[in-house]
Amino acid sequence: MTDYETWEDPLAARYATAPMRRLFSERNRIRTWRTVWLALAEAQRELGLGIVTAEAIEEMRANLDRIDFAAAEAKEREIRHDVMAHVHAFGLACPRAEPIIHLGATSECVCGNADLMLYREALTLVKARLVTVMAQLAREAEARADLVCLGYTHFQVAQPTTVGKRLALYLLDFLMDLDRIEDLERRFVARGVKGTTGTQASYLALLGDDGKVKELDRRVAAKLGFDGVFPVTGQTYTRKFDVGLVEALAGIGGSAHKFAVDLRLLSHLKEIEEPFGKSQTGSSAMVYKRNPMRAERVTSLARVLMAVPEVLRATHANQWLERTLDDSAARRLEIPRAFLLADAILNLLQNITAGLTIRPDVIRSRLAQYLPFLATEEILMECVRRGKSRQDMHERLKAHARDAWDAMLAAGDRDRLTALIDADPAIPLRRPDIEALLGRTDRFAGCAPRQTREFVAEVRKRLAPYADLVGSFGDAVNV
Numbered sequence: 001m002t003d004y005e006t007w008e009d010p011l012a013a014r015y016a017t018a019p020m021r022r023l024f025s026e027r028n029r030i031r032t033w034r035t036v037w038l039a040l041a042e043a044q045r046e047l048g049l050g051i052v053t054a055e056a057i058e059e060m061r062a063n064l065d066r067i068d069f070a071a072a073e074a075k076e077r078e079i080r081h082d083v084m085a086h087v088h089a090f091g092l093a094c095p096r097a098e099p100i101i102h103l104g105a106t107s108e109c110v111c112g113n114a115d116l117m118l119y120r121e122a123l124t125l126v127k128a129r130l131v132t133v134m135a136q137l138a139r140e141a142e143a144r145a146d147l148v149c150l151g152y153t154h155f156q157v158a159q160p161t162t163v164g165k166r167l168a169l170y171l172l173d174f175l176m177d178l179d180r181i182e183d184l185e186r187r188f189v190a191r192g193v194k195g196t197t198g199t200q201a202s203y204l205a206l207l208g209d210d211g212k213v214k215e216l217d218r219r220v221a222a223k224l225g226f227d228g229v230f231p232v233t234g235q236t237y238t239r240k241f242d243v244g245l246v247e248a249l250a251g252i253g254g255s256a257h258k259f260a261v262d263l264r265l266l267s268h269l270k271e272i273e274e275p276f277g278k279s280q281t282g283s284s285a286m287v288y289k290r291n292p293m294r295a296e297r298v299t300s301l302a303r304v305l306m307a308v309p310e311v312l313r314a315t316h317a318n319q320w321l322e323r324t325l326d327d328s329a330a331r332r333l334e335i336p337r338a339f340l341l342a343d344a345i346l347n348l349l350q351n352i353t354a355g356l357t358i359r360p361d362v363i364r365s366r367l368a369q370y371l372p373f374l375a376t377e378e379i380l381m382e383c384v385r386r387g388k389s390r391q392d393m394h395e396r397l398k399a400h401a402r403d404a405w406d407a408m409l410a411a412g413d414r415d416r417l418t419a420l421i422d423a424d425p426a427i428p429l430r431r432p433d434i435e436a437l438l439g440r441t442d443r444f445a446g447c448a449p450r451q452t453r454e455f456v457a458e459v460r461k462r463l464a465p466y467a468d469l470v471g472s473f474g475d476a477v478n479v
Contacts, residue, residue: 011337015301015344019473023122024336027067030086032114034064037090037101039223040193044103046219047212056097063093083107104202105193108235108323112191115335116237117224119245120188122339127181128469129346130252134174135463135470136353138456141167145452148441149363150370155265157370160441163272163358165448168455170262173255175459180248190221191237192229197322234322242335243312249342253305256345260298263352267292270362275355298348305341308334347473364441369408371438372417373401378437379421379429386428396426 012021022028038060045052068089076085084107091098102110145164150157193216195202203213221229230237266272267290274294315330376397383393404417418438422431442449463470 011340011344015297016340017343017347017473020122020125020340020343023118023125024339026069029114029118030067030069030072031064032117033083033086033110034060034067034090035117036110036113036220036224037087037105038064039220040105040109041097041100041103042223043216043219044100044206047207047216049103049206052100052103053096056094056100059094060090060097060101063090066093068092081107083110104195104206106196106202106235108191109193109195112233112237113220113224115331116188116190116226119335119339120185120225122343123181123184123188123245125473126249126252126339126342126346127178127466128472129343129350130174130178130181131463131466132470132473133346133349133353134171134178134459136350137167137171137174138459138463140164140353140356140358141171141452142456144358145449145456146442147358147360147363148367148445149271150367152265157373159374160367160444162445162448162452163363164452164456165445166262168452170255170259171459172455173258174252175462177248177252177255178462180251184245184248187241188226189228189230190224190226191233192217193220194233194235197235198233234319236319236323236327239312239316239319239327239331242331243309243316246312246335246338247309249338250306250309252342253302253345256298256349257302257306259349260295260302263295264292264299267295269366271359271366273357273359274352275357294348294352298345298352301341301345301348305338305345308338308341350473367441369414371441371444372414372434373405374444375434375437376401376417378443379434382433382437383428388426388428393427396424397421400424 038057041052041057041060045054045057071092072082072085072089075088076082079085083102087102090101094101141164143164144167145162147163148160149163149166151159151161193203194200200213200217203216204210207213207216217229221227230241263272263274267274273290274292276290311330311334315327318324319327380390380393380397384390400417400420404413404420407413407416418431418434421427421429421434
């Protein structure tokens with residue numbers, strides 16, 4: 001609920017979607033802590049720790065969702081320790097289990113494992129949105145593989161490409177982001193139960209057997225859905241893992257930023273535009289405006305996301321010895337923020353790529369405007385084939401192109417270059433020859449259509465395992 005009297009983070013209030021907000025909610029975080037406490041108690045009982053009773057475990061399981069936040073907040077004000085405050089609140093809900101909750105554990109046993117569980121689930125949400133964007137881009141790239149358009153280098157007119165080929169470039173960036181996420185998923189493990197400085201001394205004292213301690217580590221991780229644990233930790237798992245995590249998310253930000261900036265440029269040219277609602281207002285004063293506000297928002301959010309890794313790099317670098325607490329606030333702020341930013345960005349991209357407005361007539365008109373200039377290399381080659389000096393023809397064509405360029409910009413005369421070449425007796429080509437060269441625009445895009453189709457086919461193979469994820473989330477965009 002919005003509180004209009006105090007500041008709220010607009011990332012959650014305005015931009016991120018409900019599934020990601022719920023995932024990082026305080027209720028879900030504390031419930032995940034309780035899931036860790038339950039897994040620890042279950043594994044301890046399974047390994048023969050008799051003081052952990054079946055009744056205690058059943059009571060914990062039955063009360064995972066019964067969270068008394070008021071009791072926890074009151075206790076935290078008294079003792080100034082959030083984890084122990086929630087141990088107290090869980091104990092109030094589970095009086096039989098109260099003596100064994102958090103047995104042998106340190107705060108990071110709970111927080112570290114719970115954080116990794118949340119990050120793993122959040123990464124799945126991000127991946128679902130990413131593969132949806134990729135599938136939509138792949139469809140559009142294939143459909144527009146043959147639509148020849150002007151290429152731009154330095155945002156100046158360059159040799160033609162195709163709309164599909166350009167979309168394939170963005171698709172490759174997102175494919176590299178998917179590679180990074182898949183690699184992270186393969187390396188996602190639990191912190192495990194390692195004790196206060198990572199030595200597992202408290203668990204060895206409880207269980208009395210090193211083999212049982214090792215098995216406890218494995219069982220708790222398995223109960224939490226992990227295939228393994230960090231082989232060694234201090235009090236915390238290495239914060240270098242967090243760096244890699246947010247770098248992967250920031251990579252998505254970079255890919256999204258590139259796509260969105262290009263879309264804004266093409267929107268100015270009216271070649272490609274983002275969706276624009278029937279009732280949407282582009283400007284409070286200029287009623288004709290069709291501002292690319294979605295792409296602009298992507299750019300803005302991505303700029304913030306791309307900066308997050310620096311905070312986590314500094315956090316990792318400043319962890320003293322087995323642990324210092326100066327990681328806590330930065331991680332609480334920046335890691336959920338990175339996920340919410342990636343989520344908001346990809347939700348916008350889902351919306352944009354599902355409804356791109358591509359204007360073939362505008363694209364062809366702009367291509368026709370510059371095509372005589374783009375064809376000068378072929379005209380030069382044809383002159384040489386007809387016996388003329390390459391150097392002489394180059395000089396004459398250069399002079400005509402310069403004059404025609406000025407005429408085109410000053411008076412909109414698109415025919416001037418053809419007319420100048422046709423009227424030059426030293427050049428062995430006449431208007432019909434030139435128009436024949438200009439008639440097949442597909443020649444100017446080279447192998448772009450084939451490149452696009454081959455790459456889209458490759459991407460579709462990569463996306464095949466994610467068929468159930470594509471389109472699984474599609475939240476409305478707040479505009």
